[in-house]
Amino acid sequence: MSKVIAVTGAARGIGLATARALRDKGATVVIGDIDEAAVTEAGRGLGVDAFALDVTSRESFAAFLGRVERLDVLINNAGVMPIGPVTEESEADARRCLDINVHGVMTGTKLALERMLPRGRGHVINIASLAGVLPTPGLALYNASKAAVLAFTEATRLEVRERGVHVSAVLPTFTNTELVAGTRSPKGQKNCEPEDIAAAIVELVGRPRPQVVVPRRLGPQTRLGTLLPDGVKRAIARKYGLDTLFLDYDHAARKVYDARIRS
Incomplete structure (x- = not known):
């Protein structure tokens, strides 16, 4: 793989696993994260360029992409x-x-498109979540944000698809990163590992598609689930514990993560 690829939020978790997997495939990888110390250490460990990046700042994001040739x-x-x-x-x-x-x-998508559209090639991959299509008690803010990412990604994809640039969304299920600290897995379900999501992203880079669900088997189940009556959805949520998963959790186990995302 001879592509030049930038990954945000890559100091840990899915971002770090993705950067490692792409590097191992031969891509030139550049990583960014708001945690400058952690991303610098991650870059050193991977042997790739790493920079501080605040995705909420257009200036910071533009400077980050400006370092990517x-x-x-x-x-x-x-x-x-x-x-x-x-x-x-x-x-x-x-x-x-x-x-x-x-x-x-x-912001990242728009800045990337400014660079890609004049060349008539490129790929923007937005990491969404199954939470974007499966509203869950205790997860309202995250649900709303990921639903917005999905809508934005699809509308942008439709807008630029005839101009040589791909835009895709990845929808992971529960994944063992800091984001799920203090919570339990749905009954009978094993969480994905960051490497599982990374593998799906590597495949998507090689073969662009509009949307990828990880694990793949949940794709048809998710689409079917949106068509079920509300009573059936509630029964399924109770069966798997989804109705309390993000309401009844270990606050102490999330203390470090919560403090970091609010700092």
Whole structure:
């Protein structure tokens, strides 16, 4: 793979695993993250260029992409996931969640398109979530942000698809990163690992498609689920514990993550 690929939110989790997988495939990878110390360490470990990046700042994002020569692929991965009752989520949490998860993706996509459209080639990959199509109690802010990412990604894809540039969304299920700290897995379901999502992204870079669900088997189930009556959806949520998953959780186990995303 000879592509030049930039990955945001790559100091840890899915972003770091994706950067590693793409590097191993021969891509030239550049990573960014708001945690400058962590991304610098990650870049050193991977042997790739790493820079501080605040996706909520157009100036910071433009400077980051300005360091990437001949950008082929941008992976908008940076995101945060506040959880808990919607009435207890602060205005600051709501604004920060939307600023990072939605506006950050929008800004990155637009800046990348400015570079790609004149050349008539390129690929923007936005990391969304199955949470964007499966509203869940205790996850209202995150649900809203990822639904917005999905709508934005698809509309942008339709707008530029005849101009040689691909725009795709990736929808992971529960994945073992800091985002799910203190929560439990749905009954009978094993969480994905960051490497599972990274493998799907590597495949998507090689064969662009509009949307990828990880794991793939959940794609048909998710589409079918949206057609079910509300009573059936509620019964399924109770069966798998989805109705309490993000309301009844270990606050102490999330303390470090919550403090970091609010700092």
